[in-house]
Amino acid sequence: MLKTFKKGGVHPAENKLSAHAPIVTAELPKVAIIPMGQHIGAPASPLVQKGDEVKVGQLIAQSSGFVSANIHASVSGKVLKIDNAMDASGFSRQAVHITVDGDEWIDIIDRSPEIVKEIKATPEEIIKKVQEAGIVGLGGATFPSHIKLSVPPGKKAEVLLINGVECEPYLTADHRLMLEKGEEVLIGTKLLMMALGVTKAYVGIENNKPDAIGHLRDIAAAYDGIDIVPLKVKYPQGGEKQLIKAVINREVPSGALPIDVGAVVHNVGTAFAVYEAVQKNKPLFERVVTVTGKSVKNPSNFLVRIGTPTSQLIEAAGGVPEDTGKIVSGGPMMGKALKSLDVPIAKGSSGVLLFQDAEAGRRPVEPCIRCGKCVSVCPMGLEPYLLMTYSDKKMWEEAEHERTMDCIECGSCMYTCPADRPLLDYIRLGKSTVGNIIRTRKQ
Amino acid sequence: MDRLLHVAPSPHIAGEYSVKKIMFGVILALLPAFATSIYYFGMGALIVTLTAIISCVAFEYLIQKFILKTTPKISDGSAILTGLLLAFNVPSNLPIGIIIIGALVSIGIGKLSFGGLGQNPFNPALVGRVFLLISFPVQMTSWPVPKGFATGYADAITGATPLALVKEGVGNGEKISEMIGIPQHMELFYGHMGGSMGEVSAIALLLGFAFMLYRKIITWHIPVFLIGTIFAFTGILNLTNPEKFADPLFHILTGGVMLGAIFMATDMVTSPMNPKGMAVFAIGIGIITVLIRIFGAYPEGISFAILIMNAFVPIINRYIKPKRFGEEVKNGK
Numbered sequence: 079m080l081k082t083f084k085k086g087g088v089h090p091a092e093n094k095l096s097a098h099a100p101i102v103t104a105e106l107p108k109v110a111i112i113p114m115g116q117h118i119g120a121p122a123s124p125l126v127q128k129g130d131e132v133k134v135g136q137l138i139a140q141s142s143g144f145v146s147a148n149i150h151a152s153v154s155g156k157v158l159k160i161d162n163a164m165d166a167s168g169f170s171r172q173a174v175h176i177t178v179d180g181d182e183w184i185d186i187i188d189r190s191p192e193i194v195k196e197i198k199a200t201p202e203e204i205i206k207k208v209q210e211a212g213i214v215g216l217g218g219a220t221f222p223s224h225i226k227l228s229v230p231p232g233k234k235a236e237v238l239l240i241n242g243v244e245c246e247p248y249l250t251a252d253h254r255l256m257l258e259k260g261e262e263v264l265i266g267t268k269l270l271m272m273a274l275g276v277t278k279a280y281v282g283i284e285n286n287k288p289d290a291i292g293h294l295r296d297i298a299a300a301y302d303g304i305d306i307v308p309l310k311v312k313y314p315q316g317g318e319k320q321l322i323k324a325v326i327n328r329e330v331p332s333g334a335l336p337i338d339v340g341a342v343v344h345n346v347g348t349a350f351a352v353y354e355a356v357q358k359n360k361p362l363f364e365r366v367v368t369v370t371g372k373s374v375k376n377p378s379n380f381l382v383r384i385g386t387p388t389s390q391l392i393e394a395a396g397g398v399p400e401d402t403g404k405i406v407s408g409g410p411m412m413g414k415a416l417k418s419l420d421v422p423i424a425k426g427s428s429g430v431l432l433f434q435d436a437e438a439g440r441r442p443v444e445p446c447i448r449c450g451k452c453v454s455v456c457p458m459g460l461e462p463y464l465l466m467t468y469s470d471k472k473m474w475e476e477a478e479h480e481r482t483m484d485c486i487e488c489g490s491c492m493y494t495c496p497a498d499r500p501l502l503d504y505i506r507l508g509k510s511t512v513g514n515i516i517r518t519r520k521q
Numbered sequence: 522m523d524r525l526l527h528v529a530p531s532p533h534i535a536g537e538y539s540v541k542k543i544m545f546g547v548i549l550a551l552l553p554a555f556a557t558s559i560y561y562f563g564m565g566a567l568i569v570t571l572t573a574i575i576s577c578v579a580f581e582y583l584i585q586k587f588i589l590k591t592t593p594k595i596s597d598g599s600a601i602l603t604g605l606l607l608a609f610n611v612p613s614n615l616p617i618g619i620i621i622i623g624a625l626v627s628i629g630i631g632k633l634s635f636g637g638l639g640q641n642p643f644n645p646a647l648v649g650r651v652f653l654l655i656s657f658p659v660q661m662t663s664w665p666v667p668k669g670f671a672t673g674y675a676d677a678i679t680g681a682t683p684l685a686l687v688k689e690g691v692g693n694g695e696k697i698s699e700m701i702g703i704p705q706h707m708e709l710f711y712g713h714m715g716g717s718m719g720e721v722s723a724i725a726l727l728l729g730f731a732f733m734l735y736r737k738i739i740t741w742h743i744p745v746f747l748i749g750t751i752f753a754f755t756g757i758l759n760l761t762n763p764e765k766f767a768d769p770l771f772h773i774l775t776g777g778v779m780l781g782a783i784f785m786a787t788d789m790v791t792s793p794m795n796p797k798g799m800a801v802f803a804i805g806i807g808i809i810t811v812l813i814r815i816f817g818a819y820p821e822g823i824s825f826a827i828l829i830m831n832a833f834v835p836i837i838n839r840y841i842k843p844k845r846f847g848e849e850v851k852n853g854k
Contacts, residue, residue: 085846090534168528247534319846331847404527415528437534438527444540444597445639450794451538454740459845461794464838481845489532496538497639503530 080285082310083320086457088490089312090411092286096250096370096377101258103381104367104394106178110153110385112138113165113173116424117214118221119145124174130157135184135361138174141209147222147425148212152363152383155179166407166414166421173422176385186359193261194357197269204273204356211355212425213362216347217241217252217316218408220426223352226342227273236340238279239325240267240349242294243309243316245284246409249429251366252346254379256283256290259350260297266349267304269356274342279304280325281346284311313411314488318343320457332484347428367391367423371432373399382423388430389419403438406431411489444497452491452501458484462491462501469508474515477508483516485509540638543789544598546738550729551605551784557712557722558613563670565613565677566718570605572617576624577604584633599638603627606646609719609780610824611653614665614677619657623649643831644791647824654824664715682715683775687767688820696764709774720780723773730783739787742799747782748773750807758815766815778810781823791831795843802837805830 115121122139132138132151139149155178163173183189199207209224229235240263244252256263263281271279281298283291285308295306307325314320319330321343328339336343344352347365354360363384370377375396382391388407392398398405398419406413407427452462460481468477485505492502558566581600585593595601607627611620627649635641654661662685665677672678681689683703690700697703704714712722720726733739752773758766772778777785786792786806793802806826813822 085844088536090536323846329847332845334847402524402526404529404533406531406533408531410534411532413531413533415526415530415533417526417528431533433527433533440527440529441535441539445637447540447543447639447789448792448794449543449789453795453843456843457846459843459848461843463794480842484845484847487531493532493534494536494538496540496543498535498539502532506530 080308080310081324082312083315083323083457085459086455086490087312087314087320088455088493090247090493092311093247093372094250094253094286095248095372095374096368096379097253099250099254099376099378101254101366101379101381104383104386104391106153106181106383107386107390108178109158110176110178110383111163111173111387111422112149112152112176112385113163113171113422113424114139114149115165115171116149116220116384116426117147118219119143119147121172122146122149124160124172126157126160126174128157128159131155132157132176133182133184135187135363137361141212145222145225147214148210148361150212150361150363151176152385153178154182164418164421165424166416166427168414168417188358188360193265195265197265197272197357199269199356201273201275204269204352207356208273208352211351211361213348213351213355214425215345216351216365216425216428217345218412218426218428223344223348226344227270229274229337233337234340235274235276235337235342236278237326238267238271238274238276239321239341239343240279240281240346241316241321241343242281242283242290242346243321244287245311245313245316246411246413246428248370248431249368249409250370251368251379251428253287253290255350255366256287256346257293260293262353263346263349264294264297264301264304265357266351266353268301269352270344270349271303277303280307281305282307282309282315282321282325284309284315286311314457314486314490317457317486317488319486332481362425365423365425365427367427368429369395370429371399371402371434373401373434374432375399384424385422387419388416388421388423391423391430392419392432399432399434401434401436402432403435404433406433411493412487441498443499446497446499449496451494451496455490455494457488457490458486460485462505465508466499466501466504469504474508474512478512478515482508482512540597543738544602546733546736547784548598548602548605550732550738551609551719553725553728554609554719554722554780555605557725558609558718560669561667561672561712561721562613562665562718563668563672565665565672565674568617568674569611569613569615569620569718570608572620573608573624574601574604576621577601577607577628580625580628581633584629585637589633594638597638600628603632603645606784607649609784610646610650610717610777611661612664613672613718614663614674614679615660616675619653619660623653626652639790641790642834643828644785644788647785647828651824651828666715667713667721680715682820683709683771684814684820688814691765697767698764706770706774709771714775716775717777717780720777723779726779726783740796740799742796743787743792743803744782746800746803747786747807748778750804751778751811754808754811772811772814776814776821777823781806781827785824786827791834793834793837793841795841797843798837798841801841802830802834805833
């Protein structure tokens with residue numbers, strides 16, 4: 079029987095329309111808009127000024143705190159301005175705008191097609207390179223990767239998990255990456271293992287990608303300590319805690335981190351970025367993005383420079399379909415609805431999803447019939463119906479007591495609710511309020 | 522691009538369930554039992570069922586429109602289901618007037634007085650049923666003998682239920698093995714006995730159970746724990762004295778155990794929200810049912826047992842929580 083996490087979960091229609099579309103390099107934008115806050119934590123501070131000439135791969139913004147990440151130019155050209163621009167969150171935030179001129183890369187990047195298998199770097203050098211290259215979790219959480227590699231004193235990493243689950247419907251970026259850059263992903267995995275000082279790594283892949291499982295298994299035969307683990311298809315298996323439970327059967331306690339159970343989780347995209355940073359001297363300035371939707375003419379996977387406007391990618395996939403009703407950055411379960419197509423692709427953008435008008439709206443809310451389905455699908459063992467009521471009634475203490483902060487916002491409760499109740503909207507409200515209360519208490 | 526886009530936050534897709542689909546799923550699951558009740562009780566079953574459904578839907582519509590002054594929502598199917606379940610819980614020769622009173626109590630008092638669908642603490646059909654049982658004890662306990670369409674409606678020949686026969690016999694000091702007129706187990710399984718029109722056929726109800734499990738409308742917990750408890754409890758009693766206490770198979774195949782366990786106790790609105798709570802709820806119903814059957818005044822007690830445990834559901838939900846993720850710290854063990 080295939081491994082999976084035990085508690086809850088749903089299985090939405092997979093709709094992996096772009097699974098057979100090879101990764102195509104997207105055209106360069108005319109103006110790249112590179113946001114300073116593409117990661118969890120403090121936004122980076124710009125190092126360039128209006129009028130500066132920059133090359134591809136040049137550091138243009140410096141990490142500005144413990145939890146922060148460097149940002150590099152993804153294009154060459156002249157800095158047009160440093161000004162606010164709307165990002166996928168809908169907020170206007172600081173961004174470096176670069177007018178593209180040619181495609182000149184910094185010299186140290188190894189642009190040859192050869193795969194560099196030999197690892198010369200020491201663990202310290204790997205972590206340093208990862209930090210310098212501005213690598214963040216590419217699965218969508220965008221947590222700066224070097225922090226996860228620096229194991230805090232008193233804790234010990236025992237096992238590395240590589241997340242190739244891609245449990246969100248529609249998205250195929252990680253799937254294509256595993257198929258087309260499998261060797262590089264495994265070298266990246268090896269680098270991450272060295273940096274953490276672990277001898278065992280598991281690559282978890284859902285069973286709806288048998289080609290990726292087979293391909294990586296073939297390659298992994300030559301890599302000691304890397305096992306490919308097929309997993310039963312179940313959302314949200316790509317959640318860090320769910321993946322750890324599925325693969326090594328350990329439960330991260332409430333409020334704790336994966337390292338507390340000896341595990342470190344990185345996405346396959348991150349492993350690939352680590353390979354490029356360490357073996358090819360290439361900072362993170364491009365990524366694979368799926369552009370898809372039922373009415374999209376050519377559902378595609380693009381290799382995209384950070385800062386490329388979303389509209390350009392949609393054009394490349396055949397344009398905005400007539401019947402579009404909603405455009406989402408990311409997957410259908412956790413992605414963010416875009417308010418503008420000028421929003422640039424950032425490090426955490428895994429996909430652009432165009433919904434037909436008919437499937438875009440929410441259904442009318444009906445009374446709760448207390449069926450308990452939200453409770454049974456919650457992967458964290460919470461009671462979404464109750465957390466919603468507590469938020470609605472502003473009963474924050476009770477909400478905290480019922481562990482509203484454990485919610486991973488996977489959306490399974492709301493997806494499954496027969497009465498179409500906006501459970502997650504209310505739980506988010508509860509989480510942010512309770513989070514503020516906890517922070518005030520600590521001060 | 523000049524068009525308006527939806528920008529509601531995630532999740533952006535919704536699953537296949539809807540309130541309506543669930544209600545009609547349960548109705549579909551009740552059809553085998555409806556068919557067997559027509560097979561056993563003929564015209565009476567049809568008259569009672571149609572009267573109950575039509576009056577439940579009508580009362581729901583009228584009360585919502587003219588008393589509560591809200592938009593009537595009869596299309597969700599919940600009133601049809603209440604009507605169907607009410608009919609299943611009464612004898613097939615119940616006079617039309619009494620059925621209409623039962624429907625009024627079910628919908629008006631059992632459901633809408635608490636705020637309508639989702640708000641009622643007690644199973645509406647059982648509220649109506651118990652009201653009728655207490656108000657019209659004679660009509661509610663004259664059970665037509667199953668003879669198909671020959672049973673008739675107003676002129677039906679009535680007899681006692683197997684449970685009532687045993688209760689009366691034991692009360693008179695008779696031995697169970699010597700009693701006359703107790704059906705064989707297979708007859709009970711198919712439903713060839715007197716009783717409320719929808720409760721008699723175990724096999725038809727189990728078919729409905731399988732369908733609801735397949736469609737993931739309910740989980741197995743409540744029916745299995747409920748029937749299991751009754752089986753275990755009556756089994757132990759039977760071992761102490763088989764002449765005084767009927768065997769466990771007899772107990773689970775007679776009366777309303779199957780209907781109650783599969784369709785009444787599993788009513789989503791009035792049952793607990795997680796499997797652990799469901800188990801406690803179902804075991805409670807099982808114990809109370811047996812206590813009433815063996816030691817109480819009535820031969821059958823599952824309706825009372827379900828209503829009593831309905832009252833405990835808020836407490837169960839409050840104190841019996843699902844197992845949280847990460848509750849048992851598994852540090853590499």
